[in-house]
Amino acid sequence: xxxxxxxxxxxxxxxxxxxxxxxxxxxxxxxxxxxxxxxxxxxxxxxxxxxxxxxxxxxxxxxxxxxxxxxxxxxxxxxxxxxxxxxxxxxxxxxxxxxxxxxxxxxxxxxxxxxxxxxxxxxxxxxxxxxxxxxxxxxxxxxxxxxxxxxxxxxxxxxxxxxxxxxxxxxxxxxxxxxxxxxxxxxxxxxxxxxxxxxxxxxxxxxxxxxxxxxxxxxxxxxxxx
DNA sequence: GCATTAACCACAG
DNA sequence: CTGTGGTTAATGC
Numbered sequence: 001x002x003x004x005x006x007x008x009x010x011x012x013x014x015x016x017x018x019x020x021x022x023x024x025x026x027x028x029x030x031x032x033x034x035x036x037x038x039x040x041x042x043x044x045x046x047x048x049x050x051x052x053x054x055x056x057x058x059x060x061x062x063x064x065x066x067x068x069x070x071x072x073x074x075x076x077x078x079x080x081x082x083x084x085x086x087x088x089x090x091x092x093x094x095x096x097x098x099x100x101x102x103x104x105x106x107x108x109x110x111x112x113x114x115x116x117x118x119x120x121x122x123x124x125x126x127x128x129x130x131x132x133x134x135x136x137x138x139x140x141x142x143x144x145x146x147x148x149x150x151x152x153x154x155x156x157x158x159x160x161x162x163x164x165x166x167x168x169x170x171x172x173x174x175x176x177x178x179x180x181x182x183x184x185x186x187x188x189x190x191x192x193x194x195x196x197x198x199x200x201x202x203x204x205x206x207x208x209x210x211x212x213x214x215x216x217x218x219x220x221x222x223x224x225x226x
Numbered sequence: 227g228c229a230t231t232a233a234c235c236a237c238a239g
Numbered sequence: 240c241t242g243t244g245g246t247t248a249a250t251g252c
Contacts, residue, residue, distance in 0.1 A: 149231080149232095150231080176240065177240075177241060178240080186232080186233085187232080187233060187234075188241080189232090189233075189235095189241095189243085190231095190233075192241065192242055192243080193242085193243085196243090208241090
């Protein structure tokens, strides 16, 4: 744990950027920075929560234990808030967050966060914007996950990591095959098969968790056609 | 009917 | 945990 001086923070969220110096000081006094290693649980479904979390660096998976098995709802990279829906909506967390790469976050007291929303319209507006973006993304993901075939979903996942997360054609998958299955609603076996198919077809180069996209256009076509 | 898709199972590395 | 092969149920043509 470490004290965070919010006013000097170089990675302020767009909401925090509009806070007054006095509000920034109040935030700093009610905010704790914590480092998480890959695999550490940041907060857990079913546990009580009274914090909003701001991810300053790293990568996090949001996941829920469903009636049958685990499901990864989404993967979020810094900078981003976590837990606004669950902390505002419910006393108990409705989902879990786990670091899938080394991650640093700030825990912000919910009452201070609420105070900013009540008192600073600009702050509230920025938060609404982020929540709206997230909701639209999850609508899109819901449709894609439901309607696309497995190859399309797998192509989506690869493009997501390449474009959305790493901004590189080559990257190390931060998930196991099983987790990747949980992410795109399929089985570990199907993931293995499809990655191997893509590799044989020359679409990607595959070596364990290391992936390099060789034929991005074809991958996009597969994604588009489902 | 027949072909395709994708899950489930089993087993090996 | 990962890769593969066989089996099987569901769905489409």
